[in-house]
Amino acid sequence: MFYTQKIHIDFHSDCICYCSPDFGANIKMMKVAVIGGGAAGLCAARYLCAKPKLYQATVYEQSEQIGGTWVYRDDVGKDKYGQPIHSSMYSRLRTNLPKEVMLFPDLPIAEGGKTSFIKHTEVLQYLNRYVDTFHLQKCIQLLTRVESVKPVTKCGKTAWEVTVQSVVNPDSPPTVNQFDAVMVCNGQYAVPNWPSIPGLETFTGKVMHSHDYRHPEHFRGQSVVLLGAGNSGIDISLDLHAYAERVYLSHLHPLLQASLPANLQQVPGIKSVREGRVEFTDGRSVAADALILCTGYLYDFPFLTPECEVSVDRKRVTPLYKHVIHTKFPSLSFIGLVWRICPFLLMSCQVRFVMAALEGTMILPSKEEMDADTQRDYDYRCKELNMPHHYAHKLGDMQWEYCKELVRLANDVDAEDATKPIFEELYLDCSYWRSQDPLNYKTRTYELPGI
Template identity: 45%
Template structure:
């Protein structure tokens, strides 16, 4: 009997649990351990009122706020082999429902026994240098307050990318006398009651937080460079141009106008960070692009190091399902990967495709409509069933409703309409 492949999984959020579920399904092939710095599963879906650092002195991982609801239908949000329960009232549940789903997923597949909780991955490095085929993983246990290093054949990085805020430079921001925070630290709209609040950025978090604040703030100024949102917005939410510089009492905008503000929330996204990866791992981040990755998953230089969840503007859990299956298949059958030169060329073509579509370079991992062919390609390579066409169908319905009816689309329920197409169990 061949020796089993030992795999280290970093993180027990949705991506890490997906990895654990598929690894546990092949005990004849894999042994594995999941390391999670928190004391439970769920990753970013674990809501906490803490900001800054947690009780162990670690940076708070979650970016959930009190009233957050998903912006993706739960009918297509779940893993293909473990769908959400039928929706009650709305197809867009709050964060606590998603956390319960992930906890039920871990319970159903008996995954917690594979997780070392309150354990921080401190370092990942090739065990014997750049040409090594194994990995030395050093972890710190909060329970025993000690470090240990173990050797693995492969490492799967599932640490998420919605926890380390991206802060753009704003001239004079230090002079602004109001509150300054990133959406990562936003928790409750009541904290801004009666205030005029500037939001910088009108992507998903900017739009959702604007609606959340509108119920309590005097005025919400949604500042961004994009085309005006098509949807009707609450009367006290105004769209303005992006910020040029700060003043003690407000901001000067790029169109030359000036606004007074009591607070600013940076809804400017997050950075990819892998502080535990040594330089010898050969992976680097430049301008929100992680390189060198084949299919946004496999480290081209050292293919036994993989990443789950790098792409954005996706239906995440089903995408994780396809990515994990693809990576594990590459460990079992390395022949599904082309040569190193071909993988680099594929990465180049993939990046060029996005440039040709008008994406800026920082959107190297943006998917949107590209996700469906991508998921199919991974599923075919892994030898698993492709996602049902209902995923794309409902995603397109979701996108249309979001763009045109932002303030009310989350009140809809699609369970009855699509019940026959979604495999509820």
């Protein structure tokens, strides 16, 4: 359930309103900074560049190619420029959603042939084809790191001072530009969440986060404990089982009822670690050669200055209206914060929602109304759905109504291409088979006629 306020008749004082709904002759072009050249940033660029009379977009990407988390690197730690490796891909990863719901609504995925669950390399090929199809190269600046984003007052409205630095020449003077709006698209799967485990520092085996997992062969013949049974924990445990001698999947969720490999065992959460053994909350302990922490990731916006007034509290980012638009500075938005979704379809709805606010075709409620709406959504999750605090941006089955709401608020008929019922039907079918047969569900194939 998502709460919607009645549309207010006036813009909040910090909203950018360069044009009226009838798009009069005195439209002023908006300069928009897009931070990140992964899927979210490319989606933003695609729709901004489609309106060259309204927007001048600049995409800042700190790595040497587009693709974000879909750029697989065999190495871990830092790249040749001293930047942290962004990607969490592992060598044999295939998507856990069929490509038929992984697409952007205006570009079908041909990569992978008739296979539905495609390789990470094929997703990257698709993203590069997306860039080529919509001629986005002209607005992308690679090897450019955003150092800071700061709101400034310009002509009585909020503008944005964005400072960037060359990654190749880090000693060169930084460049400062001003923008009318900023879209933060830097992803959410790059900064590992390291849990606190008593005795972990005494463990004599290998400890790593799933962010750095690459090859199952490195664990041949070993006893491996994985903490966490989210998508990464389950996928990596299944990737490991053919090479490791024993795999223990430690988690607090109800036990998976599906058939699992004989050498893969579900165990409770970890109580403590002592040298070469891992003790679980039920008192059992096992000898382990390696411990892989599949404990998720943290939102990270090191470039946002304190003046941006963005708070991150245990996976909840505030103050954001509909998980996207800053309620005090509506020209600052965040694309792709929500999770457990069909990402590319949903991002396209979020981007067009933001653009409707920037263009003035959607008039936002007041800051007070937006904050109240956000709080009601959070209270609904915590009290009625009994979700923990760190699930503030989790959607799952709620994503469909959420996307429809963004489209409805934006009054963007074209955006309905991302909300076709067939996408939900396919997503639900995939979710069912993933729970029933996690070892084999990726062998299934789907076909969506006309899409």
